[in-house]
Amino acid sequence: xxxxxxxxxxxxxxxxxxxxxxxxxxxxxxxxxxxxxxxxxxxxxxxxxxxxxxxxxxxxxxxxxxxxxxxxxxxxxxxxxxxxxxxxxxxxxxxxxxxxxxxxxxxxxxxxxxxxxxxxxxxxxxxxxxxxxxxxxxxxxxxxxxxxxxxxxxxxxxxxxxxxxxxxxxxxxxxxxxxxxxxxxxxxxxxxxxxxxxxxxxxxxxxxxxxxxxxxxxxxxxxxxxxxxxxxxxxxxxxxxxxxxxxxxxxxxxxxxxxxxxxxxxxxxxxxxxxxxxxxxxxxxxxxxxxxxxxxxxxxxxxxxxxxxxxxxxxxxxxxxxxxxxxxxxxxxxxxxxxxxxxxxxxxxxxxxxxxxxxxxxxxxxxxxxxxxxxxxxxxxxxxxxxxxxxxxxxxxxxxxxxxxxxxxxxxxxxxxxxxxx
Amino acid sequence: xxxxxxxxxxxxxxxxxxxxxxxxxxxxxxxxxxxxxxxxxxxxxxxxxxxxxxxxxxxxxxxxxxxxxxxxxxxxxxxxxxxxxxxxxxxxxxxxxxxxxxxxxxxxxxxxxxxxxxxxxxxxxxxxxxxxxxxxxxxxxxxxxxxxxxxxxxxxxxxxxxxxxxxxxxxxxxxxxxxxxxxxxxxxxxxxxxxxxxxxxxxxxxxxxxxxxxxxxxxxxxxxxxxxxxxxxxxxxxxxxxxxxxxxxxxxxxxxxxxxxxxxxxxxxxxxxxxxxxxxxxxxxxxxx
Numbered sequence: 001x002x003x004x005x006x007x008x009x010x011x012x013x014x015x016x017x018x019x020x021x022x023x024x025x026x027x028x029x030x031x032x033x034x035x036x037x038x039x040x041x042x043x044x045x046x047x048x049x050x051x052x053x054x055x056x057x058x059x060x061x062x063x064x065x066x067x068x069x070x071x072x073x074x075x076x077x078x079x080x081x082x083x084x085x086x087x088x089x090x091x092x093x094x095x096x097x098x099x100x101x102x103x104x105x106x107x108x109x110x111x112x113x114x115x116x117x118x119x120x121x122x123x124x125x126x127x128x129x130x131x132x133x134x135x136x137x138x139x140x141x142x143x144x145x146x147x148x149x150x151x152x153x154x155x156x157x158x159x160x161x162x163x164x165x166x167x168x169x170x171x172x173x174x175x176x177x178x179x180x181x182x183x184x185x186x187x188x189x190x191x192x193x194x195x196x197x198x199x200x201x202x203x204x205x206x207x208x209x210x211x212x213x214x215x216x217x218x219x220x221x222x223x224x225x226x227x228x229x230x231x232x233x234x235x236x237x238x239x240x241x242x243x244x245x246x247x248x249x250x251x252x253x254x255x256x257x258x259x260x261x262x263x264x265x266x267x268x269x270x271x272x273x274x275x276x277x278x279x280x281x282x283x284x285x286x287x288x289x290x291x292x293x294x295x296x297x298x299x300x301x302x303x304x305x306x307x308x309x310x311x312x313x314x315x316x317x318x319x320x321x322x323x324x325x326x327x328x329x330x331x332x333x334x335x336x337x338x339x340x341x342x343x344x345x346x347x348x349x350x351x352x353x354x355x356x357x358x359x360x361x362x363x364x365x366x367x368x369x370x371x372x373x374x375x376x377x378x379x380x381x382x383x384x385x386x387x388x389x390x391x392x393x394x395x396x397x398x399x400x401x402x403x404x405x406x407x408x409x410x411x412x413x414x415x416x417x418x419x420x421x422x
Numbered sequence: 423x424x425x426x427x428x429x430x431x432x433x434x435x436x437x438x439x440x441x442x443x444x445x446x447x448x449x450x451x452x453x454x455x456x457x458x459x460x461x462x463x464x465x466x467x468x469x470x471x472x473x474x475x476x477x478x479x480x481x482x483x484x485x486x487x488x489x490x491x492x493x494x495x496x497x498x499x500x501x502x503x504x505x506x507x508x509x510x511x512x513x514x515x516x517x518x519x520x521x522x523x524x525x526x527x528x529x530x531x532x533x534x535x536x537x538x539x540x541x542x543x544x545x546x547x548x549x550x551x552x553x554x555x556x557x558x559x560x561x562x563x564x565x566x567x568x569x570x571x572x573x574x575x576x577x578x579x580x581x582x583x584x585x586x587x588x589x590x591x592x593x594x595x596x597x598x599x600x601x602x603x604x605x606x607x608x609x610x611x612x613x614x615x616x617x618x619x620x621x622x623x624x625x626x627x628x629x630x631x632x633x634x635x636x637x638x639x640x641x642x643x644x645x646x647x648x649x650x651x652x653x654x655x656x657x658x659x660x661x662x663x664x665x666x667x668x669x670x671x672x673x674x675x676x677x678x679x680x681x682x683x684x685x686x687x688x689x690x691x692x693x694x695x696x697x698x699x700x701x702x703x704x705x706x707x708x709x710x711x
Contacts, residue, residue: 039534084634191679220679222638224629225436227429228673231553234425251539252629259547259556281537 029073030063030347032334033104033129035095037082037112041271042135042246042323046109046330047076049309052316053334063338066345072334075102081116082247084221091116092123099127105347106337107131109330112246114138114193125151128349130340130356132333134159134326137194142373153353156374158329158336158365159294160388162197164378165325168388169267169292170205171380172403173240176265176412177209180420182239186215186264188229188253190245198244198269214238219249226253230260243268246324251282258285261417265290267390274298275322279397286393288415290402295387296328296364297321298399302407303382309364328364329376329386336361336368380404424551426670432559434666435566436625440639441646441658442569443617449652449702450577451610452590453503454513455495457521458618458643459636463528465491465619466626470538480541488619495615499608507607508593525636538631540623558627565624569617574655586610590653645685649692651702660700664688 034050037043054072057063062071077098081091091111098104107124110133111117117136121144124131131154133141139161145152160168176182185206189195199216206213214236217229226249233241241264243253250270257266267290272278274293278286295306296313297320309331314320321327340355341347360369366382378386390403392412400410414420440462447455455461465487472483502520506512547556577583585606588596593603618639629635642665650661665688669681692699 039529039532085637217678220682222632222634223678224635224638225429225433225669227425227432228670228678231425231429232674234553248534248630248632255628256556259554261547261554277537281539283541 027062027068027070029071030065030106030341031073031075031102031104032337033098033102033107034074034076034109035079035098035107035111036109036135037080038076038078039080040082040112040246042109042326043078043082043112045321045323045327046134047074048317049313049321049327049331050074050108050334052312053331055316056312057334057338064342065347072338075104079111079116082112088113088116088119092119095120096123099123099129104129106352108333108337109134109326111136114141117141118144118193121152121155124154128154130337130349130352131155132329132336132356133157134329134333137162137165137325138197139163140193142371142375145374146372153374154349156356156370158333158363158368158376158386159325160378160386161375162194163201164375164386165269165292165388166198166201166205168378168380169242169269169390169403170202172290172292172390172412173205173242173267174209175403176240176267177211179412180239180265180414182265183210184212184214184236184238185240185242186217186229186233186236186238187213187242187244188215188217188219189243190247190249191218191220192246195244195246195269199242202242202244219245221247221249223249224252226256227260230256230262233264234260234262238262238264240264241266241268243270245269246271248272254286254289255282258415263418265412265414265418268292269324271322271324273393274324274391274399276320276399278322279393284395284397287395288393288413290390290392290412292324292388292390294325294328294365295382295389296331297323297325298389298391298401300382300387300389300401300407303362303364303366303387305362305364332361332363332365332368335363380406425553426667426674428550428553428555430663430667430670432555432563432666433669434663435559435563437642437646437662437665438566438570438659439562439621439625441643441650441662442566442573443614443621444640444643445647445652445655445658446573446577446586446617447610447614449647449654449658450583450590451586451607453499453507453607453610453614454510454517455611455614456514456518456640457498457524458614459638459640460521460524461491461495461615461618462622462639463525463533463631463633463636464494464615465622466540466631467528467533467538468619469623469626470540470631473540484623488616488623491619492612492616496608496612498615499604499611503607503611504604507604521636521640525633528636529633533631533633540627540631542627543624556628558624562624562628565620569620570655570659577655582606582609587653642685645689648689648699651699654699654701657699657701 034047058071062069079091079094114136187199189199250272270291295303296309299307299310336359343355344351365386391399391401394400402412444458468487469483472478542558544557547554585601589603646661650657672681
């Protein structure tokens with residue numbers, strides 16, 4: 001009896017030994033490199049989103065590479081490029097070190113700053129590795145691809161860029177003008193390429209629409225007192241503030257705006273104030289702030305994938321994502337990569353680029369298709385492209401979507417110390 | 423204009439608080455503490471942990487945090503500075519390195535993000551000269567004024583304060599008067615570190631606990647000390663007023679980026695014209711000896 005039991009065990013082991021090498025668990029993994037500012041909100045949330053997609057895919061057997069099921073593996077490294085004073089060269093060193101050490105087959109979500117992203121495009125060209133960016137927003141990323149496709153074709157961007165972002169919130173500014181009669185705006189942005197690009201586009205738009213731009217100011221990283229620009233806003237009778245930053249100073253600015261009771265609606269890109277826990281952390285003091293985010297940060301009923309992603313992310317991390325953009329596209333990027341690998345049947349960079357270019361899928365932010373410039377277009381219809389949504393913090397601690405109208409849940413309310421202009 | 427006066431005064435008080443502990447340690451008793459900014463971040467982080475992880479009442483957490491940071495400063499003296507005491511350059515390098523190490527440790531354990539925020543002591547704001555100022559900023563002015571008075575009283579009218587000044591002027595002579603220089607230096611570093619935690623407790627509720635703030639605080643404290651005179655309490659106050667108002671004037675009429683340029687220009691000018699600072703006497707005393 002004992003011998004019989006032993007031979008059964010031996011038999012099972014032999015069968016396993018025979019089959020395991022071809023199973024996804026034993027196969028060599030397909031490596032995804034996450035080299036970004038892991039100490040910052042967008043950075044670590046994108047990493048979680050990539051891990052989430054990888055866990056889901058691996059649970060279903062992995063990715064089929066030319067007939068062999070292989071698991072995804074995530075390797076990460078902190079590029080620290082968002083830290084004040086850190087030279088771009090340091091971030092590039094971290095990137096190249098990752099390429100040489102871990103030999104990733106693709107990179108997601110890329111650097112935090114556009115400065116580092118643009119500089120890294122040459123390294124990506126050298127190693128011919130697909131790079132699916134979901135954080136940095138400078139439009140120069142696309143113009144470089146159009147100017148020298150052969151060198152820069154490995155770069156793709158799934159999040160909105162500065163132009164699409166601006167278009168998304170300019171619609172809500174028009175709505176604010178129509179609703180409240182406001183015509184005076186002040187633009188304040190962080191010291192970064194993408195933010196300056198948005199500030200420039202916004203200023204032109206305001207002037208074209210007959211608004212008065214009461215000021216445009218770039219603030220240095222790490223600024224901890226905004227009384228001077230806020231006093232300027234008050235003295236110039238500003239009615240709408242457009243604050244463009246992805247940095248923690250946003251919290252300082254918003255707090256000072258509230259305590260100084262500046263009679264102007266605070267709008268813009270305010271990532272540290274977008275997460276579901278912000279109302280509780282700041283004890284409701286974010287009331288009235290209007291921010292813009294990608295679906296997935298806030299679940300949007302019209303995009304079922306955003307609901308699914310939000311729930312899965314919350315289950316994994318314990319709370320929903322709080323960046324203004326990045327995590328949803330980072331999650332989709334893994335699936336896009338999987339589909340491209342399976343269509344190509346290979347991990348060759350050039351073959352993958354060709355397949356990624358053919359992408360057409362329903363993602364967390366809407367429909368994902370790449371243009372010739374390797375950018376996913378954004379607009380107001382999730383059936384046509386990505387979607388940017390404007391929300392306002394309203395009682396009782398809810399992020400109410402106010403724009404675009406197709407997905408809006410409510411209307412903008414002015415802070416208690418403000419009045420309509422008409 | 424009224425807004426600039428009010429917020430210029432607030433900014434000046436913030437400068438005073440940032441520089442106070444550094445002035446006490448490096449200026450008054452001559453013990454280098456280039457980890458001052460790191461102690462500032464430590465104070466804020468300990469308070470945050472006590473409140474959020476251990477559920478301490480906020481005022482109690484602040485008190486314990488000030489105590490812990492002070493004791494930590496004293497320990498640092500015995501571990502880092504005791505053996506290199508008197509070798510000024512080594513003291514500077516050792517404490518600067520320690521500060522960088524502390525800040526990078528905070529970064530590596532994940533001190534980043536909007537949730538690292540301390541609540542304001544009193545919420546709300548009031549109108550002064552036509553502009554709204556939050557109560558926390560008024561508290562900062564009050565605390566800064568109280569600490570200036572305390573520091574002056576301490577350094578001029580208490581035995582320990584006089585001992586602090588004595589070891590800075592001439593350690594060997596101080597020893598002949600029965601002043602135990604190591605104990606005094608240790609107390610100085612401990613008190614300076616505790617003052618950094620006091621500053622953090624009142625300033626951080628206006629913003630977030632950020633690792634990079636540690637470097638920023640050190641630069642500002644150095645700037646105030648150099649311009650005002652490291653060992654001079656009135657000098658610290660005057661330099662803080664100069665920087666506080668310069669900051670808001672430059673940010674209002676020019677660009678916030680220029681505030682640091684103005685600060686470094688002031689440092690250069692003072693170093694060339696009056697190396698001891700506007701109210702300092704060290705250089706003159708050395709030359710006289």
